[in-house]
Amino acid sequence: MNYNIDFDIASAAICSVILLFSLLRFTANTLSNGKYCTLTVALLFGAILDAVTGWTNTGAYVIPVGLNVALNTLFFVVSLFAGYTYQRYVSVFIFQTKKHNLNDKIGDVIAILYFAFLIANIFTGMLFYFEDGSYCFGPLHNFGFYIPGYYMLNGFIMAIVYRKKLKPKQLFAIMFFGPCSLIGMLLQMLFFPNILVTYICSTFGCMALLFVIETPDYAKLMKTMSELEKARQEAEVATRAKSDFLAKMSHELRTPMNAVLGMNEMILRESTDNNVIGYAGQVKAAGAVLLSTINDILDFSKIESGKLEIINSEYSLKKMILDCKNLIENRAQEKALEFSIHNDEQLPSVLIGDEMRIRQVIINLLTNAVKYTEKGSIRLDVGMTSIEEPDIVILKISVTDTGMGISENNLPKIFSSFERLEAGLVKTIEGTGLGLSITKQLLDLMGGTVSVESMPGRGSCFTVSLPQKISDRVPVGLIVKAAEKPGKREKYAPLYVYPEARFLVVDDVKTNLVVLTALLKKTEASIDKAESGFEALKLIEANRYDIIFMDHMMPAMDGIETMKRIKSMENNPNASVPIIALTANAVNGAEKMYIEAGFDGYLSKPIGADELEHEISKYMNSREQ
Ligand code: ADP
Numbered sequence: 001m002n003y004n005i006d007f008d009i010a011s012a013a014i015c016s017v018i019l020l021f022s023l024l025r026f027t028a029n030t031l032s033n034g035k036y037c038t039l040t041v042a043l044l045f046g047a048i049l050d051a052v053t054g055w056t057n058t059g060a061y062v063i064p065v066g067l068n069v070a071l072n073t074l075f076f077v078v079s080l081f082a083g084y085t086y087q088r089y090v091s092v093f094i095f096q097t098k099k100h101n102l103n104d105k106i107g108d109v110i111a112i113l114y115f116a117f118l119i120a121n122i123f124t125g126m127l128f129y130f131e132d133g134s135y136c137f138g139p140l141h142n143f144g145f146y147i148p149g150y151y152m153l154n155g156f157i158m159a160i161v162y163r164k165k166l167k168p169k170q171l172f173a174i175m176f177f178g179p180c181s182l183i184g185m186l187l188q189m190l191f192f193p194n195i196l197v198t199y200i201c202s203t204f205g206c207m208a209l210l211f212v213i214e215t216p217d218y219a220k221l222m223k224t225m226s227e228l229e230k231a232r233q234e235a236e237v238a239t240r241a242k243s244d245f246l247a248k249m250s251h252e253l254r255t256p257m258n259a260v261l262g263m264n265e266m267i268l269r270e271s272t273d274n275n276v277i278g279y280a281g282q283v284k285a286a287g288a289v290l291l292s293t294i295n296d297i298l299d300f301s302k303i304e305s306g307k308l309e310i311i312n313s314e315y316s317l318k319k320m321i322l323d324c325k326n327l328i329e330n331r332a333q334e335k336a337l338e339f340s341i342h343n344d345e346q347l348p349s350v351l352i353g354d355e356m357r358i359r360q361v362i363i364n365l366l367t368n369a370v371k372y373t374e375k376g377s378i379r380l381d382v383g384m385t386s387i388e389e390p391d392i393v394i395l396k397i398s399v400t401d402t403g404m405g406i407s408e409n410n411l412p413k414i415f416s417s418f419e420r421l422e423a424g425l426v427k428t429i430e431g432t433g434l435g436l437s438i439t440k441q442l443l444d445l446m447g448g449t450v451s452v453e454s455m456p457g458r459g460s461c462f463t464v465s466l467p468q469k470i471s472d473r474v475p476v477g478l479i480v481k482a483a484e485k486p487g488k489r490e491k492y493a494p495l496y497v498y499p500e501a502r503f504l505v506v507d508d509v510k511t512n513l514v515v516l517t518a519l520l521k522k523t524e525a526s527i528d529k530a531e532s533g534f535e536a537l538k539l540i541e542a543n544r545y546d547i548i549f550m551d552h553m554m555p556a557m558d559g560i561e562t563m564k565r566i567k568s569m570e571n572n573p574n575a576s577v578p579i580i581a582l583t584a585n586a587v588n589g590a591e592k593m594y595i596e597a598g599f600d601g602y603l604s605k606p607i608g609a610d611e612l613e614h615e616i617s618k619y620m621n622s623r624e625q
Pocket residue numbers: 368369372401403404405406414419420421422426430431432433434435436437460
């Protein structure tokens with residue numbers, strides 16, 4: 001007989017692809033995954049052996065009879081194995097266990113008996129035999145179909161009996177495999193014995209199992225993925241909304257704070273009643289805490305949403321350290337703490353980095369040192385470790401105090417957010433537990449580290465290590481000449497007076513005008529006020545000013561536009577007058593933004609009296625030279 005093996009070749013090809021796919025995709029973590037792979041292997045080898053024996057059994061291709069008998073016997077063994085594996089697959093899938101139940105055990109016995117029958121066939125020829133080099137059917141040849149057919153039918157019936165344990169799609173796929181294979185066998189057995197279609201029919205069933213049961217539900221997967229994407233977008237919108245809200249709130253809070261702290265400063269300066277000065281001092285301290293909390297929360301939320309950018313630019317190391325000194329020494333003096341700064345004189349004078357953030361790190365550490373120290377001293381050391389790369393210096397900045405210290409088991413916790421230690425001890429000291437967490441995260445962003453050593457009751461030493469690019473290697477020299485002596489806060493006295501000078505203050509909020517005018521009063525300069533950009537332009541045409549202080553957010557014409565118009569006005573007596581931006585916008589990069597827009601300086605609200613004086617003296621002194 002001439003066999004047509006085309007369907008077997010197709011079946012082997014499909015099974016190879018399924019097997020490859022299954023091995024690559026499955027993690028074999030479900031019980032049925034493993035059995036399904038075995039079933040595919042059985043079908044693959046069955047199809048190959050069916051094709052090979054179909055070819056060798058055809059008279060034209062005679063191979064030694066012994067080999068042909070062996071190949072045919074192997075084919076029947078693999079067919080038995082395919083049927084048996086299908087029944088086991090159904091059983092494992094329904095009962096979710098590899099244990100053999102009674103039905104499986106009957107299947108095991110039948111498999112053993114049939115296997116023995118196949119071996120015996122080599123001698124008895126009951127199933128098949130060879131005569132004159134040709135393949136001949138034995139009297140029990142149809143057993144070759146009946147036994148695998150038994151397993152198919154068994155799986156089919158099992159699926160029906162236990163249909164309640166299966167989802168409709170699963171039931172369909174399992175039931176589809178059985179009849180598919182049975183139809184193949186019947187077609188071949190009854191109608192065209194020379195066309196080998198059994199395996200291709202089983203392969204179709206195998207594909208149904210793959211797509212319905214063994215691979216995830218793609219439609220569901222896609223739906224889940226699109227839900228996840230939607231949730232991600234919503235979360236992003238929410239984070240953006242939170243950041244915008246915080247930036248807005250920080251702006252809104254700063255504006256009234258400007259009035260509160262500014263007016264309070266006037267009370268401190270002008271009052272002669274010691275009680276009132278005492279109350280105002282409390283307001284000032286509480287205001288400073290509130291302001292630093294607003295800043296911390298803004299920074300924290302920005303770091304959290306990944307929006308905090310590190311903006312590197314050239315800066316003078318000396319100026320940065322002096323800024324820190326100016327901001328902290330009053331607080332140290334108020335607590336009668338000795339504050340000293342020591343530095344390596346060989347440090348390069350100009351570096352490249354984010355000056356504002358480095359200053360923030362140092363101020364955080366110094367503020368904590370002052371907060372948690374009752375007597376003794378605070379010391380700031382600025383040094384460097386050996387320069388490994390030619391253009392990089394590793395700054396070593398340490399802040400040492402003689403304060404309450406931190407116990408050993410609390411040390412690992414202090415850099416976590418909202419973590420405040422020894423609540424009993426520090427509960428009278430204001431704080432949010434955010435400062436050190438922000439410090440650490442800022443240093444992470446800048447490629448630096450922070451570490452701490454502490455002895456409870458003796459003091460702490462925080463050390464920052466931070467790589468910075470060198471812009472100018474000229475040694476910085478001694479930054480602060482001598483250690484500052486502790487002292488009491490002195491009654492306010494202006495640094496300089498400028499009775500000849502004339503300043504213009506532009507702000508649409510009346511209280512802000514009052515605050516700034518009051519803060520400027522002791523400079524003895526004449527002060528003009530404008531409530532809008534238009535009013536400012538009119539005044540500028542008529543008068544000659546020494547400094548213009550300009551609010552940013554104003555209706556109709558904002559500060560930036562007013563500043564640009566002033567600078568571009570023709571025949572303007574004030575074309576070269578310094579214009580300083582005043583703003584409650586303290587977000588990261590604000591200063592850079594204002595300077596780039598064309599302003600000569602920047603002061604953030606609430607305006608600190610010291611910074612204001614410092615800024616004025618900068619411009620007035622440079623004019624005088
Ligand atoms: P806080 O706003 O509470 O100061 P920080 O994050 O700055 O938050 O500090 C976290 C905790 O670490 C503080 O509550 C305090 O217990 C401890 N701590 C920080 N610096 C010092 C220091 N110099 N001396 C003693 N304890 C400190």
